[in-house]
């Protein structure tokens with residue numbers, strides 16, 4: 001095992017997720033833009049995605065996922081030392097969505113803050129939680145990934161609107177003996193490619209005005225095929241480095257939970273790591289790309305489908321990639 005571990009370990013003890021009830025199918029998109037079910041399924045693997053109600057904000061989705069994660073862990077909200085929330089679609093620019101969630105949960109002892117690492121936000125959050133706990137600065141942390149991408153999606157742009165969905169996922173991370181739980185983590189950034197996926201308007205560079213709204217700056221902009229090239233390479237690097245740090249290889253992994261951006265990216269990662277199809281956790285067909293929420297939703301669904309499916313001691317690898325560019329991985333034993 002690498003020398004980066006401290007005297008304490010950090011373990012994921014609870015998982016919860018929430019996806020809104022409303023579903024948009026590929027057939028719905030056929031009526032909205034010039035596309036087809038066949039194109040969407042073949043090029044992305046997506047069949048349907050969930051869309052938040054108008055009265056729901058990121059904190060509402062986060063709350064639903066968080067109460068399930070806390071219940072799963074048997075942890076009370078007041079016991080939390082921190083709440084780390086990854087999102088690019090916070091309720092408002094400030095206060096952070098984590099602050100709003102702290103109040104909703106009654107987590108009165110938790111320091112709460114948001115972080116933005118696009119689709120890798122949940123992995124960045126778990127990595128920080130691991131460092132905080134293994135260095136003795138916290139004992140119980142709630143990590144949340146939430147996205148209401150439907151609010152920043154241009155539903156006239158067929159190249160992006162068919163891809164994204166809304167949802168939230170949460171995990172409770174707690175102190176444990178060293179060598180258990182999280183074995184290694186890896187996070188990385190390359191800001192050179194920040195223009196491949198970004199939301200131009202509403203920040204200090206380009207505040208929303210009538211003019212910027214007319215230009216569509218309130219919507220996310222993506223250069224999909226260029227991102228695609230980096231995604232597979234970055235996710236493979238993250239997986240390999242994380243496994244290397246723990247002295248393990250892809251063959252040791254029981255479940256790989258990749259960020260669900262595109263089935264062809266997931267397949268590319270699987271092939272390059274020489275993994276079997278059975279090792280992969282995939283739900284992109286039913287939820288689309290939920291950005292930072294995708295990994296906790298996919299893992300939450302897996303655990304919920306059958307409590308015995310992920311057994312104690314199983315090796316699980318989370319791997320993400322997103323705008324920034326950002327990418328990373330978390331390796332842990334259940």
Ligand SMILES: CC(C)(COP(=O)(O)OP(=O)(O)OC[C@H]1O[C@@H](n2cnc3c(N)ncnc32)[C@H](O)[C@@H]1OP(=O)(O)O)[C@@H](O)C(=O)NCCC(=O)NCCS
Pocket residue numbers: 034035036039040043044119158159160162197224225226227228231261262289291321322323
């Ligand atoms: C977005 C993505 C699905 C597009 O697939 P692609 O095979 O790269 O397709 P391209 O963008 O090259 O477009 C190919 C053609 O399909 C068209 N097209 C795009 N969206 C379409 C849609 N919904 N329906 C039908 N045609 C579509 C394009 O206009 C283009 O047409 P043209 O050749 O006449 O110009 C894919 O690039 C992708 O998933 N990229 C990465 C996404 C990602 O990682 N996101 C962020 C990180 S989380």
